[in-house]
Every structure is written in structure tokens, then in C-alpha cells.
Amino acid sequence: MAIEVRIPTILRPYTDGAKQVEGTGSTLDELISDLEQRHGGLRARLIDDGSLRRFVNVYLNDEDVRFLDGLQTKVKDGDTVTVLPAVAGGAG
Amino acid sequence: MLTITRELRDHIVAHARRDHPDEACGVLAGPAGSDRPRRFIPMTNAARSPTFYEFDSTEQFRVWREMDDAGEEPVVIYHSHTATEAYPSRTDIGLAAEPRAHYVLVSTRDEDRTEFRSYRIVNGEVTEEPVTILE
Numbered sequence: 001m002a003i004e005v006r007i008p009t010i011l012r013p014y015t016d017g018a019k020q021v022e023g024t025g026s027t028l029d030e031l032i033s034d035l036e037q038r039h040g041g042l043r044a045r046l047i048d049d050g051s052l053r054r055f056v057n058v059y060l061n062d063e064d065v066r067f068l069d070g071l072q073t074k075v076k077d078g079d080t081v082t083v084l085p086a087v088a089g090g091a092g
Numbered sequence: 093m094l095t096i097t098r099e100l101r102d103h104i105v106a107h108a109r110r111d112h113p114d115e116a117c118g119v120l121a122g123p124a125g126s127d128r129p130r131r132f133i134p135m136t137n138a139a140r141s142p143t144f145y146e147f148d149s150t151e152q153f154r155v156w157r158e159m160d161d162a163g164e165e166p167v168v169i170y171h172s173h174t175a176t177e178a179y180p181s182r183t184d185i186g187l188a189a190e191p192r193a194h195y196v197l198v199s200t201r202d203e204d205r206t207e208f209r210s211y212r213i214v215n216g217e218v219t220e221e222p223v224t225i226l227e
Contacts (some may be wrong), residue, residue: 008189008190009190009191010189010191055148057153059149059153062154062157063147063150064150064153066149079219082153082157083123084153084156085120085133086147086149086152086187086189087146087152087169087187087189087190088144088145088146088147088169088179088183089144089145089180089181089183090139090141090143090144090146090171090173090181090184091115091142091143091144091173091174091183092183
């Protein structure tokens with residue numbers, strides 16, 4: 001079972017520069033744990049205190065998983081998961 | 093150094109003025125590796141705030157996918173400050189996550205003059221760069 005995961009530039013140091021990696025799992029949480037086996041440190045960039053980080057966007061196919069089930073979103077073979085850092089800031 | 097046409101610069105300034113006093117934000121896309129902005133993409137500020145901006149996540153996905161399909165990348169990420177100077181704040185620096193982009197800051201705090209400055213923000217370090225305007 002393979003799920004394609006697209007990695008943004010800023011996280012490619014964890015994947016030896018690869019813009020796309022593969023993983024397995026039946027939920028997003030499991031998938032991220034699977035990726036962590038081969039790309040140590042990646043999980044901590046995506047998850048903080050058990051939930052998806054505020055300024056990291058994760059999409060299952062073309063939907064933001066925040067509108068699905070967050071880390072419990074079910075994933076399957078043939079799905080594409082895309083990670084994009086949120087673009088945000090401001091004068092504060 | 094940021095090289096940008098007068099037209100693209102004017103689009104950014106007009107967007108910032110239009111959204112004032114909320115912060116405006118957007119992208120200039122260009123061919124990947126060219127370092128030349130070509131396409132103006134104003135984005136919705138989902139925060140709609142005078143002190144914070146955030147791209148709508150679904151819109152960002154669509155725009156990033158379109159750029160990828162077209163062999164483009166975000167050459168410039170711009171936003172405006174509406175009451176403070178056109179310099180990256182700690183929030184701006186902390187959240188900058190596109191190391192290859194030029195971060196353009198515009199200030200609309202003065203209604204007669206718009207400040208337009210550009211920076212690289214890499215690993216938490218800000219470096220201002222000169223802007224060359226092509227007429």
C-alpha cells in the first residue's frame with residue numbers, strides 16, 4: 001500500500017532533498033509515524049502536542065484535513081497527501 | 093536583489109492601498125529557478141486583520157498546484173503593514189517558510205507615500221536587499 005506524500009522545500013532536509021516520498025498507514029497519524037521511521041524529525045515538524053501544527057497545512061488529495069478528521073483522517077493506497085507551510089505573518 | 097517590473101510593483105501597491113487598513117497579501121509567481129517574478133496573484137487574507145495575514149489554506153493549495161503544473165514557483169511573497177514600517181516583524185520572521193522567496197513588505201501607514209522594500213528571510217535571519225524596478 002503506497003501513499004504519495006509531497007514535501008515542501010523547507011522540509012526536504014528530512015527527506016534527503018526529495019520532493020515526494022511514499023508511506024503507508026490507514027490514518028494520517030499512522031502515515032506520519034511511518035514516514036518518521038525513514039525521515040527522523042519530520043513528525044515533530046508536523047505535529048505538536050498530539051495535533052497538527054497551526055501553521056502547517058496538510059491536504060488529502062485536494063482537501064485541507066482540518067475540514068476532514070485532522071490526524072484521524074483515513075488515508076488509502078493511491079491517495080496523495082500534500083504538506084504546505086502556511087503563509088502568514090503580520091505586524092503583530 | 094529583487095528585480096521587478098514597474099507594473100508588478102504597482103499591482104502590489106494598489107492591492108495594499110485597496111485593502112488598507114487590513115493587511116494585504118499575495119504572491120508573484122515566476123518560472124522555477126529564474127528568480128524573475130512574472131505573474132501577479134493577490135491572495136485572500138483569511139485573517140482580515142490590520143495586524144495579521146494568513147493565506148486561505150484551500151486557495152493556497154490551488155495556487156501552489158497551479159504554479160507547480162506551470163513550472164513556476166513563488167518568487168515573491170508580499171504583504172502590507174498598515175500602521176508600522178515595511179520591515180519584517182518577529183511574527184513575519186518566525187513564520188517565513190519559503191527560503192527561496194523574496195519577502196516584499198509594503199507599508200500603507202502614510203497615505204501619501206507607500207514604502208516598498210524586499211528581504212530574504214532564511215533560518216530566522218533577515219537580510220534586506222535592493223530592489224531594481226524595470227520600466
